[in-house]
Amino acid sequence: MIEFRVNGNTQRLDVEGDTPLLWVLRDTIGLTGTKFGCGMGLCGACTVQMNGQPIRSCSMPVSAIHGQEITTIEGVGTMDDLHPVQQAWIDENVPQCGYCQSGQIMSATALLASNPNPSDDEIKQYMAGNICRCGTYPRIQKAIKKASRAMQRTGFAESSPNLNYELATEVQS
Amino acid sequence: MMDVTLSRRQFFKLSMTASGGLVLATQLSACGTDTHSGEKNGVWHADAWVKMDAEGQVKFLLDRVEMGQGTYTGLTTLLAEELDIDPSLIEVQFAPADTRYRNPDYGLQITGGSNSLSSSWDQIRQSGAAVRAVMTQAAGRVWQVAPEECSTMDGRVVHAATQRSLNYSDLYAVAVKESVPNSLTLKDPADFKYIGKHNQRLDAPLKSTGTADFGIDTVVPGMAFAVVSRCPVIGGSVKHFDATAALASAGVKQVVEITSGIAVIADSYWQARKGLNALSVEWDEGENASLSTQAVFEQYKQMADQDEGDSRRDEGDIESALSNGDLVISAEYQAPFLAHATMEPQNCVAHVQADRCDIWAPTQGPDVAQVAAAKVTDLSLDQIFVHTTFIGGGFGRRLSQDFVAEAAEISAKTGLPIKLIWSREDDTQHDIYRPASYHRLKAAVSADGKLTGWQHQLVCPKILSWYVWDAAPAQFPWAPKFMYNTLANAGIAGEGVLAPEDHSPFEGAESYPYAVESVDVRYTHADAGVPVSYWRSVGHSQNAFVVEGFMNEMAHAAKQDPYQFRRNLLKDNAQAVAVLDKVVALANWGKAPKGVHQGLALHYSFGSWVAQVVEVAVEGTQYQVNRVYCVIDCGLAVNPDIVHSQMESGVIFALTAAKYGQIDIEQGRVKQSNFHDYQMLRMNECPEIVIDIIPSAQPPKGVGEPGVPPLAPALADALFSATGKRLRELPLSLS
Numbered sequence: 001m002i003e004f005r006v007n008g009n010t011q012r013l014d015v016e017g018d019t020p021l022l023w024v025l026r027d028t029i030g031l032t033g034t035k036f037g038c039g040m041g042l043c044g045a046c047t048v049q050m051n052g053q054p055i056r057s058c059s060m061p062v063s064a065i066h067g068q069e070i071t072t073i074e075g076v077g078t079m080d081d082l083h084p085v086q087q088a089w090i091d092e093n094v095p096q097c098g099y100c101q102s103g104q105i106m107s108a109t110a111l112l113a114s115n116p117n118p119s120d121d122e123i124k125q126y127m128a129g130n131i132c133r134c135g136t137y138p139r140i141q142k143a144i145k146k147a148s149r150a151m152q153r154t155g156f157a158e159s160s161p162n163l164n165y166e167l168a169t170e171v172q173s
Numbered sequence: 174m175m176d177v178t179l180s181r182r183q184f185f186k187l188s189m190t191a192s193g194g195l196v197l198a199t200q201l202s203a204c205g206t207d208t209h210s211g212e213k214n215g216v217w218h219a220d221a222w223v224k225m226d227a228e229g230q231v232k233f234l235l236d237r238v239e240m241g242q243g244t245y246t247g248l249t250t251l252l253a254e255e256l257d258i259d260p261s262l263i264e265v266q267f268a269p270a271d272t273r274y275r276n277p278d279y280g281l282q283i284t285g286g287s288n289s290l291s292s293s294w295d296q297i298r299q300s301g302a303a304v305r306a307v308m309t310q311a312a313g314r315v316w317q318v319a320p321e322e323c324s325t326m327d328g329r330v331v332h333a334a335t336q337r338s339l340n341y342s343d344l345y346a347v348a349v350k351e352s353v354p355n356s357l358t359l360k361d362p363a364d365f366k367y368i369g370k371h372n373q374r375l376d377a378p379l380k381s382t383g384t385a386d387f388g389i390d391t392v393v394p395g396m397a398f399a400v401v402s403r404c405p406v407i408g409g410s411v412k413h414f415d416a417t418a419a420l421a422s423a424g425v426k427q428v429v430e431i432t433s434g435i436a437v438i439a440d441s442y443w444q445a446r447k448g449l450n451a452l453s454v455e456w457d458e459g460e461n462a463s464l465s466t467q468a469v470f471e472q473y474k475q476m477a478d479q480d481e482g483d484s485r486r487d488e489g490d491i492e493s494a495l496s497n498g499d500l501v502i503s504a505e506y507q508a509p510f511l512a513h514a515t516m517e518p519q520n521c522v523a524h525v526q527a528d529r530c531d532i533w534a535p536t537q538g539p540d541v542a543q544v545a546a547a548k549v550t551d552l553s554l555d556q557i558f559v560h561t562t563f564i565g566g567g568f569g570r571r572l573s574q575d576f577v578a579e580a581a582e583i584s585a586k587t588g589l590p591i592k593l594i595w596s597r598e599d600d601t602q603h604d605i606y607r608p609a610s611y612h613r614l615k616a617a618v619s620a621d622g623k624l625t626g627w628q629h630q631l632v633c634p635k636i637l638s639w640y641v642w643d644a645a646p647a648q649f650p651w652a653p654k655f656m657y658n659t660l661a662n663a664g665i666a667g668e669g670v671l672a673p674e675d676h677s678p679f680e681g682a683e684s685y686p687y688a689v690e691s692v693d694v695r696y697t698h699a700d701a702g703v704p705v706s707y708w709r710s711v712g713h714s715q716n717a718f719v720v721e722g723f724m725n726e727m728a729h730a731a732k733q734d735p736y737q738f739r740r741n742l743l744k745d746n747a748q749a750v751a752v753l754d755k756v757v758a759l760a761n762w763g764k765a766p767k768g769v770h771q772g773l774a775l776h777y778s779f780g781s782w783v784a785q786v787v788e789v790a791v792e793g794t795q796y797q798v799n800r801v802y803c804v805i806d807c808g809l810a811v812n813p814d815i816v817h818s819q820m821e822s823g824v825i826f827a828l829t830a831a832k833y834g835q836i837d838i839e840q841g842r843v844k845q846s847n848f849h850d851y852q853m854l855r856m857n858e859c860p861e862i863v864i865d866i867i868p869s870a871q872p873p874k875g876v877g878e879p880g881v882p883p884l885a886p887a888l889a890d891a892l893f894s895a896t897g898k899r900l901r902e903l904p905l906s907l908s
Contacts, residue, residue, distance in 0.1 A: 019443045037516055093377055097567075098565070128856050133826070135822040136818070
């Protein structure tokens with residue numbers, strides 16, 4: 001039994017430990033916003049956050065996230081309650097095919113949480129792990145700048161993940 | 174359904190001569206007599222594209238798939254404009270496979286060739302105009318006034334004289350009984366409220382919240398997951414397999430042999446993948462077992478020697494031009510096979526039952542998908558229901574339906590609803606590739622610096638020879654399956670007569686746009702047995718590199734500025750000149766800062782002219798493209814921001830190919846496998862892209878592909894300026 005939290009909800013799952021987190025999120029839990037792109041951590045389409053840090057869920061065995069806090073695109077914001085990064089994505093018409101964008105947004109929110117006012121160069125370096133085949137990079141750059149300004153203006157603070165939440169006692173024993 | 178009798182050419186003539194509101198004489202059957210229209214279960218089906226419910230919610234059946242290029246927004250905008258409602262209020266649904274949704278330019282329900290807006294331009298606006306006319310008639314009936322006295326705005330019919338208005342939803346009950354008038358008036362472009370102005374992508378909210386459903390996100394109750402092991406050698410087949418270990422692997426339900434290899438079916442994707450790793454297969458490598466990229470190009474060169482090819486252009490006297498030239502230059506160019514590398518790997522959900530088959534797939538050709546499923550089941554085309562989804566990148570890859578055939582065959586053989594997912598390695602190594610090509614060129618310049626002769630021999634396969642097997646039966650849905658091969662053979666044998674001619678090998682080369690006295694363009698057919706397909710901008714993707722690359726060579730040889738050299742040869746082509754002039758002005762051509770080198774190219778494809786200036790900085794054997802200037806004339810830009818985004822997209826797609834794109838074959842196997850060795854441009858390498866759109870009142874032309882072709886030749890010339898090295902092979906490498 002593996003236990004971890006996804007977007008604040010505790011998951012207790014009986015899955016093979018070597019299964020990549022990506023497939024557990026998509027096929028076991030049913031959160032399909034996170035995408036499969038390469039299976040080798042090369043493209044970033046599967047990016048989620050573990051305790052606020054971006055990770056490639058396609059090459060992270062689910063056993064390694066026991067007791068951790070996972071955030072997926074579904075936990076970032078919804079249509080009715082958009083995260084400033086998502087709002088900026090919409091305002092700048094970032095997505096084309098849209099397939100990589102969940103991963104892009106997961107990297108972008110992690111970037112802004114750790115560096116609220118990144119330079120153009122810092123954005124480019126940080127986002128270099130996420131491939132977009134449609135070439136939305138110029139708009140991602142603009143949207144991150146825009147979100148950065150909006151978040152500073154409104155004092156938007158990421159709800160900080162609970163880094164060491166208590167595991168349920170029956171799992172610990 | 175409307176039966177519009179005007180041909181597109183007639184329409185263009187009309188639209189150029191008509192002043193004010195454009196009246197189209199159309200033969201419209203009354204709504205009620207069309208078997209597809211009328212009210213069903215509280216929903217009014219106005220025609221194949223528009224539905225409305227009693228609450229007034231307009232639903233648009235989008236028949237050109239959304240794969241990033243913007244049909245979801247663009248075509249909806251056409252409907253919204255004529256219907257006089259805000260595009261964001263329309264609910265977009267993906268159209269099923271149906272002959273009514275055939276792309277009028279191809280006779281197939283496919284999305285490709287950058288023609289979605291141009292081919293839907295009349296169709297969808299007329300659909301909107303018909304519904305608007307019905308609403309106006311209904312209001313006229315309610316108010317007992319002539320419909321001509323009524324106007325529409327924001328989803329309402331207005332009678333200005335009496336200051337009355339009714340929402341479309343209020344008129345629903347009356348409107349469903351109305352017939353479409355025999356003549357429809359389309360809006361005067363001066364009155365456009367959304368076309369040319371609307372700048373918001375309607376799918377951006379879904380795609381920014383992870384809620385857009387792609388093919389790979391499809392969930393069907395009881396479905397199992399499948400992966401397929403295919404022969405690593407192109408065209409190889411299964412000799413023998415042992416499924417014992419695979420079947421013993423956790424979660425594996427079945428192992429079945431299918432046409433393309435061995436399928437492993439399990440409760441989850443990961444279990445299927447692990448089961449496949451345990452599978453033991455012995456392959457019959459077939460006739461391509463020793464094929465290599467080198468052998469392909471050797472074959473091409475041999476063919477070039479043996480066969481001077483079919484003439485595609487023969488003007489003036491090329492022999493005399495080349496023998497009398499003051500300066501005669503020859504060159505050989507080549508371009509490699511390329512994979513499409515859509516971000517969403519190929520996938521399909523199929524559920525084959527006794528009397529029906531359901532297909533959920535990210536496909537660019539729903540009716541071609543029907544054929545693929547019909548071939549591997551006992552079902553006929555009308556028993557196959559294709560549910561299209563958002564598509565995670567197409568670029569031509571999903572015109573081929575190999576993944577649909579596999580999923581349907583696995584479902585038929587296992588009796589289970591199946592979700593088939595290709596790995597990235599499957600996707601890279603079993604793609605249907607952009608053809609590799611080889612080119613011989615020769616050109617002459619006279620003593621006074623004029624280009625007097627242009628000779629180009631192209632050697633490559635024909636895409637149609639491969640695609641016809643998938644597509645021909647979809648064009649003849651009445652044909653029994655035993656005729657499928659005959660139809661394909663007839664398509665090949667009757668190319669240009671019975672079937673459309675395949676221009677893909679020489680498009681962009683036969684249309685050589687420069688005013689040169691002697692022009693000789695010839696095509697030599699060669700096919701090395703590697704499956705080939707349409708790849709964003711198709712023949713233009715390699716031919717622009719060759720034609721424009723050699724034009725730059727000739728300009729330098731004649732000691733002329735590449736811009737002036739071209740401009741002098743384009744005097745009668747105002748559209749091309751305008752694009753060229755604009756891009757050099759934008760780029761401050763010829764005045765690049767120290768350490769920055771510029772290159773220029775111009776190309777016409779899919780109805781649009783595009784010129785680009787590339788700025789590059791070189792350090793040793795490394796280069797970085799800092800900036801790209803791009804100007805397009807695509808007719809009327811229905812959504813200017815999407816035109817901008819497609820130019821950005823085209824530039825980055827082309828730069829990826831120019832810098833990294835190469836599929837190599839060794840021992841019949843594709844060498845590259847994933848993004849480490851088939852690299853994509855990343856954000857830290859992305860240039861600044863400066864774009865301008867030439868204002869135009871002409872009907873819209875292509876934008877999805879035309880941004881691709883000029884980049885590589887412009888970059889090659891910028892690298893020449895920087896290093897003195899003339900690169901004639903893609904990808905462009907200085908080492």
